[in-house]
Amino acid sequence: MLEATLNFKLLEMCSKCGACFDICPSCMHIPGYDPREVIKDILNGRHERWLDSGHIWECLECHQCLEMCYQHYGFENAMTSMRMLASKKGIYPAQVKRGWEMFVKTSRLGEPALPARKKLGLPEPKASGVDEFRKLYELLKQSREGGGSPTEAD
Amino acid sequence: MKEFAVFWGCTIQTRFPFIEKSTRTVLDAFKLPYRDIDGFTCCPEKSLVNNVDRGAFVVTAARNVSLVDELGYDLVSPCTGCVSNLATVRSELNANPGEKAHVNSFLKEIGREFTGEAGLRHLVPFFHDAVGISRIKQKIKKDFSGMRVAIHYGCHMIRPSHALKNDDPLNPKKFDNLIRALGAESLEFNTKLMCCGQGLDRIDRHENALHFARIKLKELKSMGADALILCCPSCFLQFDNNQFLMEKEGEKFGVPVIYFTELLGLALGYSPEELGMTSHRVDCGPFVKKWEAVTTALSRGVDMEEGLRAPVVIG
Numbered sequence: 001m002l003e004a005t006l007n008f009k010l011l012e013m014c015s016k017c018g019a020c021f022d023i024c025p026s027c028m029h030i031p032g033y034d035p036r037e038v039i040k041d042i043l044n045g046r047h048e049r050w051l052d053s054g055h056i057w058e059c060l061e062c063h064q065c066l067e068m069c070y071q072h073y074g075f076e077n078a079m080t081s082m083r084m085l086a087s088k089k090g091i092y093p094a095q096v097k098r099g100w101e102m103f104v105k106t107s108r109l110g111e112p113a114l115p116a117r118k119k120l121g122l123p124e125p126k127a128s129g130v131d132e133f134r135k136l137y138e139l140l141k142q143s144r145e146g147g148g149s150p151t152e153a154d
Numbered sequence: 155m156k157e158f159a160v161f162w163g164c165t166i167q168t169r170f171p172f173i174e175k176s177t178r179t180v181l182d183a184f185k186l187p188y189r190d191i192d193g194f195t196c197c198p199e200k201s202l203v204n205n206v207d208r209g210a211f212v213v214t215a216a217r218n219v220s221l222v223d224e225l226g227y228d229l230v231s232p233c234t235g236c237v238s239n240l241a242t243v244r245s246e247l248n249a250n251p252g253e254k255a256h257v258n259s260f261l262k263e264i265g266r267e268f269t270g271e272a273g274l275r276h277l278v279p280f281f282h283d284a285v286g287i288s289r290i291k292q293k294i295k296k297d298f299s300g301m302r303v304a305i306h307y308g309c310h311m312i313r314p315s316h317a318l319k320n321d322d323p324l325n326p327k328k329f330d331n332l333i334r335a336l337g338a339e340s341l342e343f344n345t346k347l348m349c350c351g352q353g354l355d356r357i358d359r360h361e362n363a364l365h366f367a368r369i370k371l372k373e374l375k376s377m378g379a380d381a382l383i384l385c386c387p388s389c390f391l392q393f394d395n396n397q398f399l400m401e402k403e404g405e406k407f408g409v410p411v412i413y414f415t416e417l418l419g420l421a422l423g424y425s426p427e428e429l430g431m432t433s434h435r436v437d438c439g440p441f442v443k444k445w446e447a448v449t450t451a452l453s454r455g456v457d458m459e460e461g462l463r464a465p466v467v468i469g
Binding site for chain 2: 025029030054057058060061062063064066067068072080083084087092093094095096099100103104107108109110111112113116117120121122123125126127128129130132133135136137139140143144
């Protein structure tokens with residue numbers, strides 16, 4: 001239930017429209033970035049060829065396309081799905097890998113800068129929820145291995 | 155006003171504690187009922203966590219929201235990304251009872267429950283809607299009349315609008331209203347709503363990130379904007395840090411980057427030092443100096459009165 005899926009009917013319409021191309025910042029400013037090509041290939045069953053392309057990571061998730069889209073769908077759904085598929089195969093930018101590993105380990109993307117806080121006269125940072133987070137993530141992984149959530153097992 | 159927890163987020167506490175300083179300073183100045191609470195984690199960052207593990211993205215965000223749900227607080231954050239991510243998950247779960255129950259079956263195991271009732275707001279719409287323009291105007295000690303500034307909204311302050319519901323996602327007004335209330339001129343320009351592009355630095359595309367920053371900074375320089383005003387730590391990183399890096403390589407822009415709470419704090423009478431503005435990489439000195447010069451020039455109105463009283467006026 002938590003896995004993203006693509007709605008091919010909407011995507012079919014999307015491939016015939018492309019109105020958001022002219023408002024997408026990456027389409028305007030990154031040579032070679034064109035989600036219309038990716039969407040065409042997804043519909044033709046040839047999405048695999050994009051999985052190791054850096055272009056699928058260049059969608060900035062600014063949501064301009066989503067707001068412009070008369071289907072409220074936009075390029076971003078297709079690009080997000082491609083990134084998810086690539087990640088599953090272990091293909092992602094080095095920094096994404098580092099960030100993800102830090103998140104899973106610490107529940108944060110960095111720890112509060114204590115010396116600077118002291119200098120600025122800021123209070124002690126509050127405790128993070130790392131222990132609960134780890135438990136939660138473990139439950140999520142277990143449910144995948146067991147093929148169900150605690151609810152479904154009841 | 156309802157009590158609210160401040161969600162500081164990772165980037166501000168890790169890299170820009172001075173943003174926390176100016177935020178606390180202005181929240182205190184207005185005597186707002188904010189609380190620091192235990193237990194928050196990363197929101198989590200969507201482009202990173204959602205791409206790798208969607209389930210982890212959803213349950214982590216739902217858990218963070220459940221903390222304020224349980225306390226009966228609202229949540230306010232000076233980070234656009236955090237609010238946007240939390241609101242995105244909340245709106246998805248509120249619209250989808252099956253998924254909400256599924257997520258809650260996990261949260262139950264750690265003694266939490268997501269109800270999705272808490273208000274989630276970014277600091278700018280919060281100041282606009284909950285504090286209000288008139289209350290802000292009453293507290294201003296020295297306004298920014300004569301200063302011409304450029305506002306950068308930051309994509310996630312206003313989008314996705316179905317989740318945030320706080321402003322027009324393609325023609326927003328609230329940040330402009332606040333800045334104008336402080337007396338500054340908010341410039342209209344071509345790249346006003348263009349994404350900062352900082353996300354490109356998170357996927358090892360540093361040159362592309364610099365290119366995005368350059369486009370906006372060039373326009374601001376050509377317009378002679380006195381500063382770029384924003385309210386997102388990622389956008390701040392992009393325009394302050396990356397501008398500094400480009401200047402080191404010889405490209406000159408000279409556009410001070412000022413956080414909303416810093417500008418508000420200055421108007422309330424706090425010094426740049428008290429607000430932590432000396433920690434920026436691009437010097438805010440030129441902005442403060444010009445502000446002082448403009449204010450002095452405007453207060454010379456007394457000279458005119460003296461002129462009117464002079465003998466030559468009566469003949």
